[in-house]
Amino acid sequence: MDSHLHNPLSASGTDGREERGDRTAQALLESARSAFAVHGFAGASVRDIAGDAGVNPSLVRYHFGSKEGLYRRVLDSAMEGLRERLLAAAAQPGAPRQRIHRVIGLYLEHLASQRDIPRLIQRALLNREPYLRELVSNYLQPLLQALKPFIATPLHPRLGSLEDVIISMFGAIIAPFLYEPLLVDLFDRDVLSERALEKRRRHIEALVDLTLDELLHHPGA
Amino acid sequence: MDSHLHNPLSASGTDGREERGDRTAQALLESARSAFAVHGFAGASVRDIAGDAGVNPSLVRYHFGSKEGLYRRVLDSAMEGLRERLLAAAAQPGAPRQRIHRVIGLYLEHLASQRDIPRLIQRALLNREPYLRELVSNYLQPLLQALKPFIATPLHPRLGSLEDVIISMFGAIIAPFLYEPLLVDLFDRDVLSERALEKRRRHIEALVDLTLDELLHHPGA
């Protein structure tokens, strides 16, 4: 069926020269990432994506096989390199708390530099796409295993299990990116400006410290 | 254009008898709520919704004017009554902290009993639908005004402003509902079971207390 269909964006194989096909595939990827983030997979049309990229719609099939193939590549490219950077940050020397702060800071930085990512992942979550299992096993599971020994702790009398704490911190980290349009209306100020995000990073750091202190020393009952 | 188009579900006007049209409108609403939550507005088709409700697709136009009219009614019905219950919980006598816990507990209960809501709101957020402004001014703004005097506080040296704390708590509260498919894979256990949600409620309560203590007394620098 799909006879040739050479995989594009092959990191420009032998030499560093960028080929013609690579450029159009890259343009399609960028337009698609934005379109899928804004309108979702079902809401974004191949024609619109190609139009935005200034390219013929049929090239989607040529370069990516199908709309779904393009979508997969968008998700992959959005996550590219993150796994290695996160694990490296977790493995770097330092006190456990410093490592955790580094990982969180890196993740916040990644979200801030690629604003489409939270929405892409959130849409994948809402649609319960099978891609999520990869995301879990590739990113979250290794990260959890790398960080868990630092905070191995029995049940806390009030905070409960470590899982609950992780869920809360994860929700708190992602919140401003996901609820931005709502928060702008509620607080009447930009929550994704560079200033706000740096403020946010310090807040998360404090919140993590607060819960870690409570979790590790659990003084109160 | 749309000449007659009587509004259905009029709470059965004079007598308590449920009319034929009300029943089909109700069936459409229920099917639509599920379909919009699962597939999104663009992904859910009028024909599928009507088919699931066992009803002719044209009745969507008759009862709700259009697909978008149906969608609006779905959002309204999902939020119905929540505002009054939340404000009543906030206004009930008791210590400020108890009021906050009541509001949060009520909200968690509402999310738990209507699992479609987090997904519907999240999709509305992702699509930046204008409906969100209503949601803010009808639910969040009044709630914020009702709770704010209890925790009026200057900037905390580490946690930052009250807004940041609210954002984090909000993210933590919603997290298990939104990230459920991901968390099931990650922790290999149900995070939305009745047991897990009660555990979750206690955890959130502790987390709120922890941050409120820090916010109000801000002992550490």
Place this chain on the structure above:
DNA sequence: AAAAAAGTTAACCGATTGTGTAAATTTCTC
């Protein structure tokens, strides 16, 4: 320069989309 490969284009396909319309049916009113 000829041949092969890679990339691009335009046109078309069947399926599905939301919506509109007019007639048929049911229910209510008198």
Place this chain on the structure above:
DNA sequence: GAGAAATTTACACAATCGGTTAACTTTTTT
């Protein structure tokens, strides 16, 4: 029971969807 109103049905519409094909142009290879 006749007439009016409310509700339901079947059918058609224009538009859009993703996908397919074949011809065309550009680039690379020989």
